[in-house]
Amino acid sequence: MRWVTYDAGDGERVGLLDGDGNGDTVRGLPAGTTLLGFLGDDGERLAEAGARARSDPAEVRALDDVRLLAPIPRPPSVRDGLCFLEHLRGCYRALGRSTELAPVWTETPAFYFGNPAAVIGPYDDVPIAPGSGLFDLELEIGAVIGRGGRDLPPDSAEGHLVGYTFFNDWTARDHQMRDMAQGIGMGKAKDSAITLGPALVTVDELEPHRAEQGFTFEVTATVNDRRIATGSLAGMDWSFGELLAFLSRGTDLRPGDVIGSGTVPGGCLLEHVDTADPAAFTGWLQPGDVVSLASEALGETRQVVRPAPPVTRLRTGF
Template identity: 55%
Template sequence: MRWVTYRSTDGTERAGLVIDGRIHGLAPGTSVIDLLGDDGQRMAEAASRATDDPGEVIDLAGANLSAPVQPPQLRDFLTFLDHLRNVQAAAQIALDPAWEEIPAFYFANVAAVIGPYDDVPISPGSEWFDYELEVAAIIGKEGSDLHPEEADDHIVGFTIFNDWSARDLQRYEMKLSLGPSKGKDSANTLGPMLVTKDELEPYRRENSYHLEMKGFVNDELMSHGWMDQMDWSWGEIVSYASRGTRVLPGDAICSGTVPTGCLFEHFAAKGPDDFGGWLKPGDVVRLEVQELGATRQEVLPAPPVHRLRTGF
């Protein structure tokens, strides 16, 4: 199944099932998260309603899509260790062994979740604005202290994730050893659709799925990789996320950046003299992941900065 959240012509947001390029909308008042929380019966029943008696049917092309889910919690892991190796190699920094012992993550801003075609203002005060090509697993049912072998069963499906980043702000605040904060606080894209795991089963590999991932800036290919380059499995990172707490229906558990999946890797490899430049107003960023669709977003000027007394 492929589910979207779209803005109907009557002004309501609706959950819709995508069938042959058309959205079969449910009645207003039901979100995609409302279809989660059990072993799949709610979603299956909703799919039958959407197929047999839709509230409306519209073309997917040109539809006004929101993020497929508004997650109650969003954790962004770093599962592609070659991404980190690529960044650190330019500075001749060896990978700390801890990265291979635990799947590190940080909490991202759920209030900053936007849709797959929404414009994205540059983070206030940033001159090094960047995208990140990632995938998010969406939790389908609650779990706590899950074993890695059972944790994968708590994933309902996947969607594209773009962790927009202000690299200059991030680089400065990382000196404080509290992880990224304002450098990754302004926009998080999810979409265009939530694709359930059964649709991806032909592509399953040991730790992930063999899905091609591409990132373009102004139609120039900048990023290319595969989802099964992950060093940690989806079961492992969901298990780790649930350790000592709960994962809830709709939570987004994100992969981190696929190798070559951001401008910062180009900057690290080429150095400031040969680097092609950061995102600027008017740039269009398109992310494509096989079977998951594509996002397409224009970069807008940053809003004005209200400076602190220190000048920041």
């Protein structure tokens, strides 16, 4: 199933996406229902909701006539992992640092807490973070918790996931340098926008693409229709099961929590700064740029970058 949250002019609703990409429709459920409200068990409520949407929808609308929101517009929490160590090496290479990683990176997965209030939809405009001149995209996949849990074993933790969606944690690289210098984790670098969508694709839909680590379906990122990166989840250094086991250690994961995969190698502008091909890096994101993440399995996001709002300065001048 491919679940969407949408607005057709009369408020937020949830529905099932139906079609093959040509003339798609949304089979909507009654007003007041939310995708989050169908989570929390082994999938029975979501399956029943899907059967209702197919057989007796409250409304059927053309996809072109609705505005898609993030599938989970207000997640209980957002965490973003770093499951592709080659992405880290690519960033280090671009910064002129050694690509030999310290042992800590292979001892446990790394992650940071994102900002649920920053979540936006797959076609929403994206203002540049205030004060940033080095604004970047991130090609990632978000996993959504369907059934909560604590201290999950790595070999069964993925059974707590209900599905997957695109995840783009837009990054202000100049703010990130200050965050890293302060040394207490991601702050304003990752605070301005997180794109989720266009749909929550349930786990069963993606089973044909399953690999030993992750999935084999292809994902791409483009800027102004110029391809930046192509990859898949098949090369993850940390599986989602291992990441969920670590994240749930001593704490609860809750239904609707969104967990990012970390950036697919090559899936950000920073990794292309030092490339030998000058066409591969044409500068940081600017107002008017169109950024898209796409996959046959997950759909497509397509967003226009907008100018940054003005900075409210501190007494120090920052």
